[in-house]
Amino acid sequence: MTDTKILLAAIHKDALRIDMAMRDDLAGLTPKVDGLLAEVLEYSLFNGGKRIRPLLVVIAARLCGREDAEIYQLARAFEYLHAATLLHDDVIDNADTRRGKPSVYRQYGLVSAILTGDFLHAKSMAIVGQIGGKEALALFSEAAAGMVDGEFMQLRNAGRYSLSEDDYIGAIMGKTALLIAAACEIGVLYAQGHERKRKALRAYGVQLGCAFQMIDDLLDYQGETAKTGKPVGNDLVEGKMTLPLILALHRADAQDRGRLLAILGSEAARRQAFSEVYHLIDKYNGFSATREKAEESVSIAVQQLEIFTDESAASDVTVLQGLTQYVLKREK
Amino acid sequence: MTDTKILLAAIHKDALRIDMAMRDDLAGLTPKVDGLLAEVLEYSLFNGGKRIRPLLVVIAARLCGREDAEIYQLARAFEYLHAATLLHDDVIDNADTRRGKPSVYRQYGLVSAILTGDFLHAKSMAIVGQIGGKEALALFSEAAAGMVDGEFMQLRNAGRYSLSEDDYIGAIMGKTALLIAAACEIGVLYAQGHERKRKALRAYGVQLGCAFQMIDDLLDYQGETAKTGKPVGNDLVEGKMTLPLILALHRADAQDRGRLLAILGSEAARRQAFSEVYHLIDKYNGFSATREKAEESVSIAVQQLEIFTDESAASDVTVLQGLTQYVLKREK
Helix, strand or coil, X not given: CCHHHHHHHHHHHHHHHHHHHHHHHHHHHCCCCCHHHHHHHHHHHCCCCCCHHHHHXXXXXXXXXXXXHHHHHHHHHHHHHHHHHXXXXXXXXCCCEEXXXXXXXXXXXXXXXXXXXXXXXXXXXXXXXXXXXXXXXXXXXXXXXXXXXXXXXXXXXXXXXXXXXXXXXXXXXXXXHHHHHHHHHHHHHHCCCCHHHHHXXXXXXXXXXXXXXXXXHHHHHHCCHHHHCCCCCHHHHCCCCCHHHHHHHHHCCHHHHHHHHHHHCCHHHXXXXXXXXXXXXXXXXXXXXXXXXXXXXXXXXXXXXXXCCCHHHHHHHHHHHHXXXXXXXXCC | CCHHHHHHHHHHHHHHHHHHHHHHHHHHHCCCCCHHHHHHHHHHHCCCCCCHHHHHHHHHHHHCCCCCHHHHHHHHHHHHHHHHHHHHHHHHCCCCEECCEECHHHHHCHHHHHHHHHHHHHHHHHHHHHHHCHHHHHHHHHHHHHXXXXXXXXXXXXXXXXXXXXXXXXXXXXXXXXXXXXXXHHHHHHCCCCHHHXXXXXXXXXXXXXXXXXXXXXXXXXCCHHHHCCCCCHHHHCCCCCHHXXXXXXXXXXXXXXXXXHHHCCHHHHHHCHHHHHHHHHHCCHHHHHHHHHHHHHHHHHHHHHHCCCHHHHHHHHHHHHHHHHHHHXXX
């Protein structure tokens, strides 16, 4: 078996229980809500997602000694909020596909995508408030608001070709890392785990999230559409300043930098010059340096797990380590 | 002074405190969040709204004997959620204007409208969870989810020309009445008011909300654009089945009904035949009957207030009565 397959086998039982908790919820809704809404919920929630965020809630709680049926109910809120974000992102990015299938936006239209996102958003907040309590809700809604702020930063960054690595990190923190970190932290909180565990697992989540986004940005240049389910080069077309490009711009000589800036400044050029940009990023090791930075993040993430020395923690720690490797190696 | 001016004077102090609570919040955000996000928040929150929903929270709490600084902080969440809904509605309806100004969607674009809505949505949930507690959050998020469900019902209803009055009430309950009712109920809950008061004020909110939406639907046919800030006849163009049209369809003879259905079935006809449809609705008293139904709702709403006999309640009861009259008489 490959590492990924071993990991998937290890998380299979938890993922199944998370899916069951989501199914329970939807089954309770179906007679009550509009039929189309129920259909769009089903389509957007059960589309092959790996349930990483809810999984982190469950594992973090278990690492602090608590596992009960309710944790799966709490955990599903993270999948709901994540799905809500994707629904709105697809509208914003005018995305045709999501995980290789037509996006909700394309399949059901703008109205369904926006409204179903709002519905899941409200549901997720209600769950976290109900099961997690006030402190968990504060963290959760902070992550939700932070995601918006991250998107705004990215929007603003799109025209800023002198963007620093720090600006980039700021944007991906909001966009990706905050929710993943909140999943870990809220799991600890739910289990009333020790402050030391809370800090460690939060830091793990932040670093895992950053690595995840860096690899995501790499895949936008280097992925295969057949695997990612997304067209390659989308970030460039949209003028998104992601890490490979930022690093290349900082390292390039005057001539290459000038050429990159000329391409970035014209939408037509961004659409046509993908392979030239790819070559220039590669020339200045933008891709390999991005991968190294993702590896650094992962290495910090793994360090956080050292405090979990108890034997009962071993299998969960292995899964958390495995997730970091999965993030680095993923091709989609 | 007109009745409206007297009402506005009576609510002036509360509205000011609600605005101050919102300003405080934004001031706390501004150094932290992206500049554009802060600008869009300012634009969408301070645009001449009457703060009816937060006002209802404050009054309901006061009628149950509690008024403190925190109630204004809680109340602002209702304006946030309301604003979030309007931001997304403008995208969905492709609306150019909102209260006579360019909509956020038109002024700042799709991305800003969707994301700022999401931001306010998250903020509002956090506030209600934090200050109102679990039960309040459950009501609040139920109203938020109910609004989505109402929109979906309306969407589905758009092609259903045989729509009954009950279907219509179902859709406007979700779309408008649930949040107004939740504002009243959460105010009582915050003040730990008696169950009897809770039921009465919730029912008041439901009826006020229904009357509000019925008049809104009337204004879409009969309003003056200069006052409403919206183009007249929009609902017809979009094929929305609102009460004046539903009542006329049910009452019309075979020939007129056939003609109405023919117009409804063609987008081009809906765009061109406004005055003909207007005339047909009027012929079957669709407008006057809608107004009568709004008056019935208001009358039930006012009845609910009879339990507040205490002298200290008098001025708040007067405001709640005044609001029902304002809803009936409003021209925008």
